[in-house]
Amino acid sequence: MLICSEHLAVTQYPIGHITEPKDFVLRNRTMTLISNASIIVEAGKTSGAISQGWESLRLGRQLCLWQALLKKNLEWPRKMLDYGAHVLRTPADIERIIDEFIPSVEGAVQIREVEGLESPSVS
Helix, strand or coil: CHHHHHCCCCCCCCCCCCCCCCHHHHHHHHHHHCCCEEEECCCCCCCHHHHHHHHHHHCCCEEEEECHHHHCCCCHHHHHHHCCCEEECCHHHHHHHHHHHCCCCCCCECHHHHHCCCCCCEC
């Protein structure tokens, strides 16, 4: 409950709900509904990220796939590209997408800091 007391928690389930496998698809839909864009970096053949990716495309949200997904023997990343997903090839691509879809907030940590690419800066 620490997250709920100090941060925002968004859920369609009541407190104490026992999580079941079917809940993950609904959770992914909720994350897509409150997001301007989704980035899938790692996912396998049955990952929950797949449902979030399709939901992003269905809702007309920006969907980006990390290039390594296309090197795997997976069918879904290529299909998502056919429906409008974009490929990210460098950390700079990720930063560009974040800058485009997330308004700058004073005091926010920049992606470069997380990646350890340069010294900390505050926007």
